[in-house]
Amino acid sequence: MAEYLSPGVYIEEIDAGPRPIAGVSTSTAGMAGVTVRGPYTGKPKLVTNFLEFQNTFGGFLPEPDALIRDTWANDPKEGGRWWLFPLAVKGFFDNGGQRLYVKRVASRQATPASGVLGHGLVSPVARDAAKGATRLELGHLIGFSGVGQQIQLFRGDDQQVIHTAGVAAYDATAHRVELDAALTAEVRTGRGDYVQIGARSAEETLEFSAVSPGSWGGAVQVRIQPMASAALPVLPDPQEGALFVTQLAADAAADSATVEVAAVAGLDPDDLPPEVWAQIGSGRFKVEVGQPADGKVTLTLPSGTAHEAWRRGLVVRRVRRGNTSAGPTLRVGGASRLYEGAVVQLDDGTTLTIRTVEAIAADLVTFDADVPGTLFETDRLRLVEAQVDARFTDPSGAVVTESYPNLRLTGDAPTNLVTTLAGRSQLVRAVALGALSTDPAKFPVPAVGSWLTLADGDDAYGSLSVADFVGEDGGSGKRTGIAALEDIDEVAVCAVPGVWSGTAESALVTHCELLRDRFAILDPQDGLDIEGVQAFREPFDTKYAALYHPWLVTRDPATGRDVEVPPSGHMAGIYARVDVERGVHKAPANAVIRGIRLTDGIAQDITKRHQDLLNPKGINALRFFPGMGHRVWGARTLSSDSSWKYINVRRLFLYLEESIDEGTQWVVFEPNDEALWALVRQTVTNFLTTVWRSGALAGTTPDEAFFVACDRTTMTEDDLANGRLICVIGVAPVFPAEFVIFRIQQKTRETQLA
Known part of the structure; x- marks a missing residue:
């Protein structure tokens, strides 16, 4: 309660009435499956369209080797066709899905592609030069010593020396050198030609690895080169006096x-x-x-x-001098950009010199050695840091590039190379090794060329197991497989497309039953007949899952051939579409299946007589109707409890429970008295009234559709003494019109007498 201790006017804000409950989303899906690439650790990643999925996780998976394929596809109990996962994701978005959290599944034996850098001094050619030219534009002049230095030009394709010359003059700002001998061959940027000074060393400086395991990393290339992240002016010595122009x-x-x-x-x-x-x-x-x-x-x-x-x-x-006497100090404009241990390059017009900063006091900078020669106020001191470039060429030919400038090779700063790549790069990670040095003349370089191509990545599909799909619970952000979907509270529908393993699907069902805020879509084995799918269904009895039969037929964009795909991805998209267009109370049935072949888009023809056997057992049929297309023709769960046999009823209650749960968190620790009970009753009543008006509840009036009780009749003194507030809610859901019956009889014509 506010305190009033002195005279005055007091303005206060008070809560008026119940707090509204916002309905949670029911159209967000979560899936676990094998992808070409993408993050393997951490929480599932959100993708909102198939292009985003391809950019993050890669495109379509090729069919694995025959031995691996047959080991999985021919196992009726613990098998699956996991390589169809990207096609299932495409089916999700084709059918109206908008938000999908993906958790990549990979073998525990899978390894990322990697490569190690030695050290040396290399600068790529930045512009083509014709035979006979004496001017050369390079990527940088960091580490060069200046006029008189000998350089070698190499071809980027076969790494052969094409020219050797000395530096007659240079422009460090434009990264340009004048050669004392004309080029004896043309120089081309597109070929990857480069300049090398001295020899390279095999001493290991940095190890780069692909961000996630798999052979995809063999298409990743990395380049690291020095760069001038700041050009700071030399300040004149105070004894130099005034300027004249x-x-x-x-x-x-x-x-x-x-x-x-x-x-x-x-x-x-x-x-x-x-x-x-x-x-x-x-x-x-x-x-x-x-x-x-x-x-x-x-x-x-x-x-x-x-x-x-x-x-x-x-x-x-x-032009005033910056240093009038020999010594390790120099006044520098913008010295705050520097730091202890920073490497700088001094340029007096003919000589380039490297120094390391030892101390900074205002604009006075102390180096590890004397400042060479005489520097003037027109000269510049360049802060030397690193730039990492990474590129990945997708099998389709698309190139993904990343560039991270202004990085420090060593130290604990946030701009440290290793730290920056760990936090920002979607392609690579780095580890510092023993020979890593900040000396630009010993910068990390590959054994040949200027780009390092990563190698030896392995998907290890041969060791992929059902346990990899089930995953492990290592805590928030450290879960794998199906278990990782727990990290995302927004997930309302989940699936493991293409995997019919009893262990994996049982884990998915258990996941939904424990969290009680999501619904699972299961896939049967492909090619099952009516008796086979009934046998497949027998072990399940849950109100948190549904099963669809048979598989669907779609075109694989990677091969151009038709392929059978599991229905769970397409069905998750239909769930999302129906939820958005009609609401979660509408059964996700009698909906057209998109993204499949227009003719024979269902792998097996299911007739009414077939469905007479499937429907009572909770197996939802996917059927073709002339003039109506391919449609979902079932809306049942796998529960033996008749109260929960309809998917929309189960999902409606999940929606109500999760919405009320999240919308009433403010109640916790409030005084447990009549005033609070009245607020809770009104809050829930307002929410359920809105739900009823949307058509989700049966009844012509709110009183017929639901009731909310929260008073002395729902709580005892023992409940109150133990801090329990109990609110009893009754809801009348709308059941789907599964059997539409029109009874027609003959009517005898009766004579009307005047």
Whole structure:
């Protein structure tokens, strides 16, 4: 209760009336099955269309080797055709399904494809170059030493050396080098040509593996290369004084020793240090500053300086030094981007040098060794990090690519390479090995080329077992197989398409009976006759599952051939479609089956006489009717209890129970008195009234459709003393018109007398 301790106006919010109950979704399905690829660990993944399923879990599975196929397909008790799972998923979406949680099933012996990197320095060619060219554009210049360095060019297809030359000049920003010897052969990016400096080492630095087990990982390639994640300006030394910007006051001939510039503020030798550098055109020159005279100042260049002719008006600006004396420190703009242990590349225009950051104090950065030469404020310090690229080529030819820039090779930062791939990549994982170094000259590279192709992945279908489908309960997020569907509360319909193993289907039924918020669709063995399917049905007695017969016939897009598929995937889609269009109270029957062959879309012809035997035993028939197409012609559960023989009745109560459960959580720990009971009664009554108005409950009035009791008649003093609130609810469901009977008799014509 609020406290009123001082005079004033108090504004309070109070609850008015019962809280509404929102109906839960009944059209969300969950399935466990074998896929080409996709996440094997963790919770089931949501897919909302078949394209999303293909992107996450791959396309259609090929039929396994004859020995494996026959071992499963010819086992009437513990077998299945699990390789048809993707076709069942397609059937789900073809028939109106919108949300499906998929749990991948894989053999415990399955292994992911993997590969190990050594180290060296490689840079891919970024642009084609013709024979005779001297300019080459590369992916990066990280780790290069600069002018005079020898490089080798390799062909990307056969790894043969096609050219060797020295670096005459470079542009680190544009990743461009000028060669001292013209190319003797053309260079092509599409071929994967690359530059290599020095030899490669087989010392192991990184191990990459596919994100999930299976042979699919053999189509995954990985590349890691250094990158400049930031280009930070060198700040001038405080002793350098002020900046001046002027322009040529007269033309200057080529190689002239002096130039005249306009006198401006700051251009006074008395205010300048002994050593002054100026940027004239594209060149940087050490100059001696003369005394101003007649509004002009003479700048003298060092003897023998070569330069092009300059025109009057050309901008001349002072370039201040960043380091005026030898030492390991340098002032850097944006130094906050750096961190201890960061690797940087210094560039003075002719030499590229690698240093490691040891300390940072404001903009003053201390390195592990002296800063080489003289750096100027026009120079840049580049932060060296890593970029990982991964690509996967689907059997259909589609390519999935990933790119992760700005990664650290070592350390515990969130941007660490291993951590980033573990949290974000859908293709690969990485493990750091002993020889991993942050030295760009020893960057992780494969034995040949610049891309590492993963290898030795194994699906191990030969060791796949029923236990893999049943799964293990390792706790939330660590469950496998059918058990993993427990992690998703939204699942209302579940199936293991194509698997008729008694152990697996019994586990699925038990899963539904324990959670009491979902319904299972079971598949019989393919090719069973009427007696066979009746025998298959005999072991089951549950109100939480339904069985459909026979199998369906559809076109396999992967092979272009017709194939028989289990009905559970298509039926789950029909459940979802009927729920959305009509409601969970409508029996999922007398609905057209989509996504199958237009003619002979059902594997076996079921007649009325056949169904006379199947229907009383709870086996729902899939039938063809001329002029009406292929339809679901049954709506029964596998229960021997006549109260629960209809699927829609069972699923309606699942819907009511789950909705009331989730919508009344606020009641827990409230004072258990008459006021609370009245709120609970009204809350449930309002919800059931809405359900009744939707046509889900029988009766012409709410009183005929349901009752809600929550008062002294439903609870004793012992219940109250033990914290129990008991609400008794009675509901009259609408049963389907399974047998429509029209009784017709002859009527004798009676004479009407006037």
